[in-house]
Amino acid sequence: MQAKGGQATIIDRLSELTGRLTAWLTLAMVLVTCLVVVLRYVFDIGFIWLQESVTWMHAVVFMLGAAYTLEHEEHVRVDVFYRRFGERGRAVVDLLGVVLFLLPLCGWIGWSSWDFVATSWRIGEASRESGGLPYPMVPLLKSVLVVMPAALALQGLSLGLRSFRALSLEPGGDR
């Protein structure tokens, strides 16, 4: 499906880059979790900020990975019928899905999160735990609530445009 009916757009390349960079955090999560375990069970010490950094990376991974995952067509579909549709059928589903579901959803998440994120920056929010992550980390993490829908909406736009092109290029034909 991907890249059929068009060259990779700038949006696709942006999602690709974000995904590839963010993916390194999965390795970091594994290593830091092990470090936490070793520190706790072998040396009997624990750092709350280290523990919180795993949570932080985890959230960034799945939020910033959303657009990349869409680009790679790996958001699960109920494909009982979808996979039997022709190219045009799929394009219709994708175009409608983007316009009716994806864009409004991203719009709402981003818009309703704006105050939530702005407040966090304004009050200089830090971790509630003492010894937790220092100042810019919490607002930075919350900002993902605005970045994720923006990036996902962009990638959705790319999918929508590709579907639209597939529909307008070959009227009537299935191939």
Place this chain on the structure above:
Amino acid sequence: MEWVSGLLFLTVIVVLLAGFPVAFTLGGTALIFAGVGVATGAFNDALLTGLPNRIFGIMSNETLIAVPLFVFMGVMLERARIAEELLDTLSRLFGSLRGGLGISVTLVGMLLAASTGIVGATVVTMGLLSLPTMLKRGYSPDISAGTICASGTLGQIIPPSIILVMLGDVMTSSYQQAQLAMGVFSPKTVSVGDLFAGALIPGLLLVALYVGYIVVLALFRPDVMPAHERGPEDRVTVLAIVRALFPPLALIFAVLGSILAGLATPTEAAGVGGLGALLLAVVRGQLDRERLEDVMRATLRISSMVFMILIGASVFSLVFRGYGGDDAVHELLSGLPGGVFGAVLVVMIIMFLLGFVLDFIEITFVVVPIVGPVLLAMGLDPVWLGIMIAINLQTSFLTPPFGFALFYLRGVAPPEVSTGAIYRGVMPFVAIQVFALILLALFPELVTWLPGRIYGS
């Protein structure tokens, strides 16, 4: 306005069938319903503004951190060809016995438990891995297909599986809600560890039943699963067996053991398991930078897929609750004849049917939070309910003609394996599943004994 919640539920199911990604369909449809409700004054828009807080709650949920870590471990083991080597060695070891290869496939399916939680992926992996060998060695297409579908889905419910992590998280909050509703002020808790412990005996029971069926069949109908003549290329040294078996077994036992022994949280164990899988791949010379990046990216995509569904599902449940869906479900379930038994039976049947359309992840995040609190408030054990749901869904994925697993196996099976053969082959396994479900319903101790023993609940 409770009927709107019912309409929302039905609409979502129908719209999902169109095939747009589940996560966005769930959230988008619910949002449209909420929008119409706000415009007509039927829906309180204050509910929707709580969304950022809910999503941030998902982002800071510590239980679910185990998901990407287990996915990392599972993908790493898969890409490092651990399963292939395991199957290869086991089948050389048991291949000269009648039914030996079938049993090997079942055991590998069980050990692949640290899988990605996507039914299709595991069945495809198992199918590509074992179907050609089974057919080549003269196993009938029915038996081969049945064994692969059953053991491919089995890994989903044997710990440490990410399905149980997700189910555990949902059960935790359902159980708390249920007890609050019952007026219990010092609520008991249920953890992912409880679910792992609870799944162990039923999981092994299923393995035993599968193996038993294969053995019986091998005795009475040797023509469908002939023994393999041992040739020189099948000679297998003790060293090779140890090399293939020991590291992955040690890894899985260490991960599972440390959780069950209460030494480590599932997240910690998953992290150590991830590093273990990484080292295993390095030792076997299976890891270069390209493969590492491949594993990391696959982990990212699977995690993002899972958590976007969770976000979509929480938008859905926000709106569903806003329209009073909770109360409707409560009334419906408590008004059923047959009391608790009737309610559980109806929920199980509905989930079974939904399993034809939705995967484990969606049902766990969408349906369980709706029915869980109601059922648990009737006094059911949360671990028992969780395991019953898991095995029920696994059965659904196996049941012709709609079961997920069958579609995916069809996709990778050669043309000489007819769809009819897949259906015929899987039916005995469906019967085994139903038998196991009845057994667990009659003897809940099979589930609750081990967690009680370990965690003393």
